[in-house]
Amino acid sequence: MNLFADIRSRVLTCLDALVAEGILPEGLDFANAAVEPPRDAAHGDMATNAAMVLAKPAKMNPRAIAEALAAKLQEDADIVVAEVAGPGFLNMRLAPSVWHGVVKAALGDPSYGQSTMGQGIKTMVEYVSANPTGPLHVGHTRGAVFGDALARLLDYAGYDVTKEYYINDGGAQVDVLARSVYLRYLEAHGQDVAFEDGTYPGDYLIPVGEALKGKVGDAYVGEGEDVWLVDVREFATEKMMDLIRADLAALGVTMDSFFSEKSLYGTGLIEDAIADLDAKGLIYRGVLEPPKGKMPEDWEPREQTLFKSTAHGDDVDRPVQKSDGSWTYFAPDIAYHYDKVKRGYDQLIDVFGADHGGYVKRMKAAVSALSDGNVPLDIKLTQLVKLYKDGEPFKMSKRAGTFVTLRDVVDQVGANVTRFHMLTRKNDAPLDFDFDKVLEQSKDNPVFYVNYAYARVNSAVGKASAFADVSDATLAGVDVSGLTHDAELALIKKLAEWPRLVEIAAKGQEPHRIAFYLYDLASEFHGLYHQGNSDESLRFVQDGDSETTQSKIALIRAVAIVISHGLGILGVTPAEEMR
Structure with missing residues (x-):
């Protein structure tokens, strides 16, 4: 049930009738006629812009269209009032029975809020994709949470979603990893080592070095890279991916598939894409033009193999093969996306860190060219996260050596808090993460406030169960016509927005909208709860009155169900109780 879609359908039916009666001309496009909540709730329950968007193509006064449409809509028993405002906006008030149907739908329909908007469109969401050279850091955490929530949102909205991790195991950084692990391997044999030439000094490689010793004994001690580099590189990469998978699991993130960059080399995939x-x-x-701004000292004009990316919207053409015949970093990325297109995805979404902003146009150009413009690529950038504790910037992790890890964050506050808070800002906006504030038990902390609403519902249901049947199956059939107070209706109206909000968030690929909505829903719920302190008739549990109690519990159980659905999209487990 999507009440806004239902009322829009009725508006379109009335417009069709006006066309049939000759009041409106034929051939009008109703696609931009919307039904949405009014900016001011005092104006009504819903508003439509139909008259405003049709005035110009119909060559009519918008107010005249609105008045004719209002007359038609008022023939509908579910629309109590349809009145024209301003130059041609149309506000509607719905019968209470319509709102009561929302409670029943939320309780009786397990798919309440889910959408078929995606129509099974095959969608690849690639996210995290960190170099397999160490544990995930806090920047990866935000990308992981955003990507995972986006995939869940799209799935909820009817898309066929695959979540994939691209393992960057084909570049020089993996050789550096191998050398770093070899140093830890020597250390495990009692040797003193020095981390030089950019090798990774983090403590996380100590157990990897020890594991390598356990596998090969002293076979590599004193040997040159020609003996051990290839084997150690593969061993170290596998161990790092085990660590990364464990980090993701701690955050509640699981991937459908992993794709190795290394698999692109020596298999003809890069050559096929080019x-x-x-x-x-x-x-x-x-030969490329010299770079803008300050000229690098080592720059010199040289002939290269170039991709004419400007033909697909890029600012400049991009090299894919160097003058010495080796591939550029861009070439395997082209091949990877070529493989995605060949796998039959209808749309691609990449989640990158903020430092990849310069990569957006070239990748979009590549996918446009490879798919002949048939497969859209959206690239979502996640901005930086600033960590604070006790009012000060959070210190770096000794274990990682140079950065705060995902595990540092999850160990401090838990996966649920981490995920929710990471989604309280749009992905391309900076985010402050204060370890004290995200655990604060106050209205200012949305994580707590939403969970508190869910726990309060459970508490009320537990009390009511002492004298009334409050199972969801029973509540779906109870009479809720007594829910007429403004605060109760306001809460129901917020519940009615859920299916519409899901589609808006999915269309815009903005999972943060789910977090915002849940906070607003929790606010309406807590507001009704507090009014019960002064008005006993609004209390959820009416001692000795099972019928009234059932109707009120039906309302708040509907709230809890929607909160559970919303938190599920965010990847957060609702708190059954709060202490």
Whole structure:
């Protein structure tokens, strides 16, 4: 049940009738006619812009259209009032029975709020994709939470979603990892070592070095890289991916698939992708213009193999092969997305850190070229997270050596708090993460406030169960017509917004909207709860009156169900009780 979609359907039916009667001209496009909550609740329950958007194509006064539409809508028994405001906006008030139907729908329909908007569109969401050289840091945490919540949201809205991690195991950084693990391996054999030449000094590699010793004994001690580099690189990468998978699991993130960059080399995949672009006339030999701004000292004009990315919206063409014949970093990324397109995805979403902003246009150009413009690529950037504790910037992790890890954050506050708070800002807005405030038990802490609402519902249900049947199956059939107080109706109206909000959030790929909505829903709930302190008739449990209690418990159970659905999209487990 999507009440806003239902009322919009009725508006469109009335518009069709006006066309049939000759009041409106034929051939009008009703696609932009919307039904939404009014900006001011005092104006009504719902508002439509239909007259405003149709006035110009119909060559009519918008108010005249609105008045004709209002007359039609008032023939509907569920629409008590339809009145014109301003130049042609139309406000509607619905019968109480319509709102009461929302409570029954939320209780009786397990899919309440879910949408078929996605129509099974096959969607790949790639996120995290950190270099397998160490544990995930706090920046990866935000990308992991956002990507996972986005995938869950799209799934809830009817898309066919695959979550994938791209393992960057084909570059020079993996050789550095291997050398770092080798040093820890020597250390495990009692040798003194020095971490130089950019090797990774973090303590997290100590057990990896010891594990390597346990596998090969002293076979690599004193040997050159030609003996051990390939084997140690593979061993270390596997161990780091085990660590990363464990970090993600601690955050409640699981991937559907992992794709190795290394699998692109020596298999013809890169060559096939470049050949595809070449066949479309998009590969050529040329010399790039010098970079803008301060000229690097080592820059020199040289002929390279270039991708004509400007033909697909990029600012400049991009090199895919160096003058020495080796591939650039961009080439395997093209091949990876070529593989995504070949796997039959209808749309692609990449979640990158803020430092990848310069990569957006070239990747979008590559996917546009590879798919002949048929597969859209959206790239979502997650901005930096600033950590605070006791009012001061949080100290770096000794275990990691140079950064605060995902585990540092989760160990401090838990996965649920971490996930929810990471979604209280839009992904491309900076985020402050204060370890004290995210655990604060106050209205100012949305994590607590939403969970407190859920726990309060459970407490009331427990009290009511002492003298009334408050199972969801029973509550779905009780008479809720007695829920007529303004505060009760306001809470129901907020519940009615849930299906619409899901579609708006999914369309905009904005899971933070779910967190915002849950806070607003919790606020309406807590407001009704507190009014019960002064008005006993609003209390959820009416001692000795099972019927009235059942109707009120039905309302707040509907709230709890929607909170549970919303938290599920965010990847958060609701708190059954608060102490």
